Amino acid sequence: MKGLAFRKLGRTKSHRNHLLRNLVSSLIEHERITTTVAKAKEAAREAEKIITLGKRGTTQAEYATKGYLYSHTATLPKLSELAERYATRPGGYTRIHLFGNRQGDHAPRAVLELVDNPNDLKLQMTARAMGKEVFEKAEKFGPNSLIRGEKFDKDNMENDKRFNELTRVNMAKCVKFGGEEARNRLAELATEHYLRLKATREIEGPYRVDEDKVKSWGENGPRGRILTKPYAGRKVMAGEEGGPNQVRPLHGRKKNSVIRLGKGIFAKRQGWRKPTVVSSVQA
Template identity: 50%
Template structure:
């Protein structure tokens, strides 16, 4: 009955088993594969079982792993390496990252990888997040960021346990703690080095390109080359671009700051209200995608502080 159920879906039981064995073997050899979400979840479960058998190390366990894996001449030595790498880790040897949809049939894709591999996606993404948050902290400290201030911040980060720095977001600190929990000082040094590189790259890009501004030359060229189609709806921009739904660094740094208005507010009855302190909130328009904007319910960018 089980085989008949799989034949109805277009894949027999033997075909399914061979497919999963092939995925697990490729994962052990390359430490990262790209497949659909359903296959990634099922292959992740079997890969965890194979690594557990490799850590057990008994003849029976190794024989079971050898009967499951393909290309045993290369997969079994790799299994021994994975068992040595995860000797102190009680479980959780694989990680699944969602990767959009596949072109053609629009199937949801995923990246299945072994944790603590040389090109760990989670380590790279967390390093980028730390660099972006540190750059926002620099913008809040001063508008004109010099190289000396950048180097001072990097030295301060390198001298402290970065996962214990309360200046970063709690979720970011949680991800950093996961990265360095079983890998020790080597992972912490690699993580700090990557964060430094991304932070320096952001600073250099800001110094070279400047803030996001309209590209008037390209705008005029587009109007002259396509006069029959009318004016373009979206003005081309130059400088550092922001991702959809995100704010620019200098705008995000100003959110939450409190200032006292220099000019008192004039009331309708002619009287003048005293000066008040205002807190800068998120702007009333957020960029969703290229040329697409959505309005927030906020009426302005500042709100009075009670």
């Protein structure tokens, strides 16, 4: 925080120290915790220092980690494992994901995790993005115009120009220090998500009005102009093109923006445009 050495977290010095020690011990033991954003930022700073001490391997560093961590039978062996995992990583052992607001006091929450863990959230989200991009482009241009789900280039995937720029950046971050294991895991998850999207589309079909259900109502169906018809098929998510209720792009644009797609039927409609007047030259 600006002007402060660290966040006080509304606690006394001893209470704050015990709180951070508990958070860091839980993070090292479970590799992922959920807390408030302020606590996550302070716990991440302390966790970076403890993992760095664990990598040193000296007697003095060992005494320092023992004096800081709780549950030595669970945390100390895990710290040795993390020291081997991050042997080539110069720093940045933690990652913070925003996680909405807490029910009750509405405090902003966050997920604090160790990078390159077996259930790395960033790697899973990147794999989903890869699978989705392959699925959407295969539907648009045909399955033979793009790599298939089972043929991801594991050796050079972060430089594949067929993916979006942000996706390639995240791919490079996920495999930078993970090695061959991270590449195989990323390709495996991307393939799994691609095949799941493909199977869902084949089984459920596109998002459409469920005419069979409407007919089954007969005379007992609801009446009125504002009747919400039942739909079948895969739902169109926010920010995704397609769907029966998608509005037309605004005048002068070829496609809708992500915000306009997210608004759906509540987006601003095409307004009235003044017709073009063609002046006639009198002879």
